[in-house]
Amino acid sequence: MSKSRFSRRAILAGTSLVAMPNIARAQAGDWPRRAVRYINPFPAGGSTDVLSRIYCARMTEITGQSFVVENRAGAGGNVGVDAIAKSAPDGYTIGMGGIASHAIAPTLYSSLNFDPEKDFTFITGLWQLPNLLGVNLDLPARSVPELIALLKANPGRYSFGSAGSGTTLHLSGEMFKQLAGVNMEHVPYRGAAPGLVDLMAGRIHMMFDNMPSMLALARQGKVRALAVTSEKRSPIEPDLPAIAEFLPGFDVISWTCLCTPAGLPKDIADRMSHFSRQALEHPDLVRSFREQGATAWFTSMAEISAFRAAQQAKLAPVIRASGARVD
Numbered sequence: 001m002s003k004s005r006f007s008r009r010a011i012l013a014g015t016s017l018v019a020m021p022n023i024a025r026a027q028a029g030d031w032p033r034r035a036v037r038y039i040n041p042f043p044a045g046g047s048t049d050v051l052s053r054i055y056c057a058r059m060t061e062i063t064g065q066s067f068v069v070e071n072r073a074g075a076g077g078n079v080g081v082d083a084i085a086k087s088a089p090d091g092y093t094i095g096m097g098g099i100a101s102h103a104i105a106p107t108l109y110s111s112l113n114f115d116p117e118k119d120f121t122f123i124t125g126l127w128q129l130p131n132l133l134g135v136n137l138d139l140p141a142r143s144v145p146e147l148i149a150l151l152k153a154n155p156g157r158y159s160f161g162s163a164g165s166g167t168t169l170h171l172s173g174e175m176f177k178q179l180a181g182v183n184m185e186h187v188p189y190r191g192a193a194p195g196l197v198d199l200m201a202g203r204i205h206m207m208f209d210n211m212p213s214m215l216a217l218a219r220q221g222k223v224r225a226l227a228v229t230s231e232k233r234s235p236i237e238p239d240l241p242a243i244a245e246f247l248p249g250f251d252v253i254s255w256t257c258l259c260t261p262a263g264l265p266k267d268i269a270d271r272m273s274h275f276s277r278q279a280l281e282h283p284d285l286v287r288s289f290r291e292q293g294a295t296a297w298f299t300s301m302a303e304i305s306a307f308r309a310a311q312q313a314k315l316a317p318v319i320r321a322s323g324a325r326v327d
Contacts, residue, residue, distance in 0.1 A: 031091050031268045035066040039095030041080025043073040047210060047292060048256065051127055052096055054288045058279040076166070077101045078112065085119040089263035091272065096126065098256035099168055103311035107319040108166040110327045116312070121264040122257055122304045124276045125297035127289055129254040130230035131172050132214040133243065134223040135206040136199055144227050144246045147206070151182035159185040161195035161207040165324040171315060172208035172229045172252040174322040179247040186322075199223055210254060211236060212293035229253060236293050255297070255311075257304050273301060 038056050042048045049071065056067035072080035081101040087093035102116040114120075133144075139158075141147040151158060162170035165188045173186060184206075189195040192209050199207045200222050207214070208229060215237060218225035227243045228234045231251040244250040258276060260269075279285055280298040289296045299307065 031271050032063055032065040034092065035068055036091070037093045038067050038069050039080050039084050039093065040069055040071050041073060041077035041084075041096060041101065042071070044071045047129065047212060047294070048096065048098075051256075051289060051292055051294055054285060054292075055126060055279060058282055058285050059275060062275050062278050076105070076164075078105060078109070078114075082113045084259060085114040085261055087261050089121070089261040089265075091260065091264060091268040094123075094258060094260045094272070096256050097122070097259040097308075099254055099311060099315075102257070102259075102308050103315055104166055104168070104171070104319065106312055107316040108324055108326055110325065117309070119262050120259040121262055121269055122259050122301055122308065123269060123272050124258050124280070124301070125299040125304050125307070126256040126258055126280070127294040128230070128297050129294045130211050130228040130234050131169060131208045131252060131254065132211045132218075132228055132240075133172070133176075133206065133208055133226045134199065134214045134218060135226060136202050136204070137222075137224055138202055139205050139224070141226070142224065144241065144243055147226060148180045148182060148246070151180070151184055155183040156185065158205040159187050161187045161189055161199060161204040163192040163195065163209070164188050164190065165322075166319065166326065168252055168254050169208045169210075170322065170324065171318050175250060175252055175318050176208075176243065176247070178318065178321060179250055196223075210293070215293065235295065236290060252315075255307075257299075257308065269301065 038052065040049055040052045052069050056069055059067045072083050077100045080095065081097060084093065084095040097120065105112060106116050135141060141150050160173045162173060164170065170186065170188065177184060187204050192213065195207050196209065196213065196217065198204045211228065211234065215225060217223045225240060227241045229243055229252045231242060231244050233240065233242050277298050280296045286296045
């Protein structure tokens with residue numbers, strides 16, 4: 001082989017090696033170039049499904065590429081979240097994380113197939129949805145202070161329902177018990193709907209539920225709404241107080257975030273964040289979210305990562321004290 005031919009091959013090889021990173025950067029720079037799969041780890045038809053589809057429709061309009069919702073329900077959201085974690089980190093499989101999978105599950109479950117901190121790239125918050133404390137109409141309590149006084153005078157006599165052990169609805173009740181220093185029985189249901197039926201019938205005395213469904217019943221005069229579980233009053237119903245106004249430090253909300261598998265290239269992550277901000281701050285999306293009882297919630301990548309960690313640390317002692325555990 002002549003020196004000139006060897007040099008030419010070496011030069012061509014070197015050029016290829018230099019070009020490869022540039023090609024990768026170009027591909028990342030024009031993300032998305034095809035349809036994006038968005039995994040919702042909960043069933044179709046629920047509030048997370050409706051809100052996810054609103055977000056994905058806006059992202060489709062902004063980017064010109066389809067964002068397709070795929071429902072992968074099971075194990076309290078863990079099945080779908082595990083599918084996100086084990087997908088290729090190329091920006092074409094993304095999905096919804098949140099308080100259940102990324103803040104509660106690490107303490108609630110004895111083992112998980114994914115690491116809530118290490119197996120994901122967190123892009124932004126998506127929405128926040130407060131829970132609402134509602135009571136049976138016959139319960140002689142028309143405010144949070146009156147309810148606390150009633151519970152203290154009758155320890156163990158009254159019960160609260162939830163959509164299941166370890167849910168934000170259950171933990172709202174457990175945090176209420178701990179901060180108010182009261183004793184009431186927890187009655188878990190397989191979902192919120194049967195619990196609400198029993199609440200209206202008086203078979204349980206109170207219940208924490210996601211704001212849209214409980215608020216609808218309260219407006220129909222079927223239950224009495226006392227307060228929201230968020231740190232501050234909800235703009236959806238500003239006349240309702242926050243429990244934190246009577247029990248400082250009380251704050252349990254349902255929140256979700258946009259996440260991808262760990263290892264997502266920074267260029268793609270930056271573009272995903274950029275487009276998400278446009279979507280989540282668009283007046284039409286903000287209005288549509290609000291109609292569902294949710295508040296659109298854009299954050300930086302650093303902010304949502306820090307928020308997730310803080311939520312896990314805050315809820316861990318509440319979960320342990322409740323005795324909820326899934327082996």
